[in-house]
Amino acid sequence: MIKNYLHDNKVWVDTYLADVLEDSLPEYQTLYDAMHYSLLLGGKRIRPILTKAVMEALGVSADAYKNVVCAIELVHTYSLIHDDLPAMDDDDYRRGQLTNHKKFGEAMAILAGDGLLTEAFSLIGRPSAADASQQIACIKVLADAAGPAGMVGGQAMDISSEGKALPLEELQVLHRGKTGALFSAAVTIGLLLSRADEATTKAFQTYADYLGLLFQITDDILDVVGTIEELGKTPGSDERLDKSTYTSLLGLDGARAKAQETAEAAKAALVDTKADITVLTALVDYLISRTN
Amino acid sequence: MIKNYLHDNKVWVDTYLADVLEDSLPEYQTLYDAMHYSLLLGGKRIRPILTKAVMEALGVSADAYKNVVCAIELVHTYSLIHDDLPAMDDDDYRRGQLTNHKKFGEAMAILAGDGLLTEAFSLIGRPSAADASQQIACIKVLADAAGPAGMVGGQAMDISSEGKALPLEELQVLHRGKTGALFSAAVTIGLLLSRADEATTKAFQTYADYLGLLFQITDDILDVVGTIEELGKTPGSDERLDKSTYTSLLGLDGARAKAQETAEAAKAALVDTKADITVLTALVDYLISRTN
Numbered sequence: 001m002i003k004n005y006l007h008d009n010k011v012w013v014d015t016y017l018a019d020v021l022e023d024s025l026p027e028y029q030t031l032y033d034a035m036h037y038s039l040l041l042g043g044k045r046i047r048p049i050l051t052k053a054v055m056e057a058l059g060v061s062a063d064a065y066k067n068v069v070c071a072i073e074l075v076h077t078y079s080l081i082h083d084d085l086p087a088m089d090d091d092d093y094r095r096g097q098l099t100n101h102k103k104f105g106e107a108m109a110i111l112a113g114d115g116l117l118t119e120a121f122s123l124i125g126r127p128s129a130a131d132a133s134q135q136i137a138c139i140k141v142l143a144d145a146a147g148p149a150g151m152v153g154g155q156a157m158d159i160s161s162e163g164k165a166l167p168l169e170e171l172q173v174l175h176r177g178k179t180g181a182l183f184s185a186a187v188t189i190g191l192l193l194s195r196a197d198e199a200t201t202k203a204f205q206t207y208a209d210y211l212g213l214l215f216q217i218t219d220d221i222l223d224v225v226g227t228i229e230e231l232g233k234t235p236g237s238d239e240r241l242d243k244s245t246y247t248s249l250l251g252l253d254g255a256r257a258k259a260q261e262t263a264e265a266a267k268a269a270l271v272d273t274k275a276d277i278t279v280l281t282a283l284v285d286y287l288i289s290r291t292n
Numbered sequence: 293m294i295k296n297y298l299h300d301n302k303v304w305v306d307t308y309l310a311d312v313l314e315d316s317l318p319e320y321q322t323l324y325d326a327m328h329y330s331l332l333l334g335g336k337r338i339r340p341i342l343t344k345a346v347m348e349a350l351g352v353s354a355d356a357y358k359n360v361v362c363a364i365e366l367v368h369t370y371s372l373i374h375d376d377l378p379a380m381d382d383d384d385y386r387r388g389q390l391t392n393h394k395k396f397g398e399a400m401a402i403l404a405g406d407g408l409l410t411e412a413f414s415l416i417g418r419p420s421a422a423d424a425s426q427q428i429a430c431i432k433v434l435a436d437a438a439g440p441a442g443m444v445g446g447q448a449m450d451i452s453s454e455g456k457a458l459p460l461e462e463l464q465v466l467h468r469g470k471t472g473a474l475f476s477a478a479v480t481i482g483l484l485l486s487r488a489d490e491a492t493t494k495a496f497q498t499y500a501d502y503l504g505l506l507f508q509i510t511d512d513i514l515d516v517v518g519t520i521e522e523l524g525k526t527p528g529s530d531e532r533l534d535k536s537t538y539t540s541l542l543g544l545d546g547a548r549a550k551a552q553e554t555a556e557a558a559k560a561a562l563v564d565t566k567a568d569i570t571v572l573t574a575l576v577d578y579l580i581s582r583t584n
Contacts (some may be wrong), residue, residue, distance in 0.1 A: 001490070004360045010435060021440070022441075022447070024440065024441065025445065025465065026446075027449050027462060027465050027466070028440060028441070028448060028449060030439060030448060030452060031444065031445055031448035032440060033438055042471035046358075063380075080404060082402060084405075085399075085402065086398075087398035087399040088402070092403050099456060106301050106379035106560070107377075107379040107380050107451045108448060108451070110374060110377065110379060110380070110402065111374075111447055111448045113406075114374060114405075114406075114409065115439055115440040115444040115445075117410065118409065118435050118438045118439035118440070118444065119407060119439050119440060120435050121413045121435040122431075122432055122435035122439055125428050125429075125431055125432035125435065131424075132423075132424035132425040132427070132428045135424070135426040135428045136417050136427045136428050137417075138299070139413055139414075139431060140414055141301045142418065143411070143413040143414035144414050147407055147410035147414055148313070148316060148323055148324060148407035148410070148411060149316065149317070149320070151321065152403050152406050152407040152410065153316065153317065153319075153320035153407075154405045155324055155403055156322060156380075156400060157319050157320060159399045159403075160322060161398070170319060173317065173319050177320075177420075179583050204517055205295035210542040212297050218386050221408065235565055258374055266401060287469070290359075
């Protein structure tokens with residue numbers, strides 16, 4: 001059952017994250033509180049779970065690499081804090097709770113994001129079963145996914161294009177940066193930690209590309225058909241911000257068809273590998289099932 | 293002549309930084325422009341020059357390690373962009389030019405800072421003469437200096453303490469995070485790249501602690517006695533923001549005495565090493581000379 005798998009592994013991630021921020025100087029307590037608040041606000045932990053699932057598909061346990069696997073979630077959390085800022089999407093709620101800047105003020109929220117982003121790289125540098133070459137390869141992959149050619153670039157394009165109708169091609173570039181890059185990094189880090197061969201790497205990275213796209217399309221659909229309980233925020237936010245989405249460009253039915261087609265392509269990418277693809281395939285079906 | 297040394301090495305750093313941001317997708321051009329703008333706005337490049345000088349003092353050329361050495365300046369530049377934001381110090385000018393958010397808007401400035409911070413870690417991961425162990429050690433040092441226990445922590449304390457009179461002890465904690473941590477990292481990265489022995493490392497790190505403190509004290513003095521040309525910004529900004537400084541706590545003469553004493557301690561730390569300490573000693577004298 002994929003729901004049990006997701007639940008158990010969310011606990012695995014949450015347990016590690018609860019203690020990951022080390023003791024601070026008393027003078028810096030507010031900053032640590034702000035970082036901790038957003039890091040433990042909940043969330044599905046889909047990215048580190050994806051890394052762990054990739055490793056397991058290749059017969060490697062993630063237990064001795066928790067620091068590297070969970071570093072991805074620090075980067076994801078930082079990006080949510082900064083995306084929610086008044087100068088960006090100006091959101092008051094995230095996962096049903098006040099956003100970081102509503103709770104700690106704008107300056108502290110900027111710094112909490114900066115702190116989580118920086119700490120992610122330090123975390124990968126902590127001792128683990130990963131050797132120095134694996135650590136540096138994972139840092140390079142994560143930094144490139146998070147940086148100007150990835151998430152930061154995608155977000156820059158997003159804020160520049162509010163109120164403009166983007167053609168589908170540009171929307172895909174935007175999402176490849178904003179969402180796809182970190183999904184892709186999560187899979188690649190799993191491959192690096194598993195020392196996967198070239199053919200497996202290629203197949204899994206194709207899977208990652210489709211999975212990231214699928215995640216974005218289903219997210220856009222959920223913003224239209226989801227409830228406030230499912231989303232943890234008010235639905236319809238894309239429309240209010242006049243953002244181009246897969247549903248605004250393709251219509252709801254068109255977006256659903258595109259999601260189905262993308263899901264098939266993701267699964268097809270894995271068929272010829274020697275890996276145990278049960279969980280990775282179930283993840284695809286799970287993303288589709290959320291929109292029905 | 294230390295001034296020639298600083299000039300020549302500023303050119304060495306600037307030349308590398310001019311090309312360090314790789315080609316971007318056309319959609320992300322504004323973000324790259326914003327990153328490039330602040331990275332090439334000038335500045336003394338004192339931190340990477342310090343790393344290079346440490347290596348030279350130990351008989352190692354920095355030429356094959358430019359990416360690692362200059363990554364420090366990306367972190368410094370990111371911190372200036374975020375410190376200048378309206379929610380932080382709200383500065384309109386930096387080095388005599390518009391601050392990033394005045395030129396590119398607040399959202400883009402936040403992202404340009406995020407991009408430079410992230411790119412710093414990717415940069416260290418690029419191929420160079422550093423092996424994987426050195427790369428990961430340098431990333432760990434840089435991330436810890438930049439992160440919540442270092443610069444981000446110091447800045448959080450700084451914004452929380454505006455309008456409050458800090459006792460000297462807390463002011464030192466604040467500055468050890470905000471300024472000292474990156475000075476210390478610059479020296480430690482030079483030591484790591486030079487594979488310095490333990491005794492040398494200890495002596496140089498003591499030097500780094502005093503040098504960072506000296507930099508901050510002389511900066512506070514310059515904010516009182518400097519001209520707008522020397523500072524690239526309006527003097528007296530600390531007083532306007534009602535910030536605790538060495539001059540507000542010790543008076544101008546007291547701060548000058550403290551600077552002199554700190555300079556002597558920095559130089560004394562190096563005396564018993566086998567390194568060529570000419571440039572590192574001259575750097576101390578140079579910092580003092582700026583306040584006379």
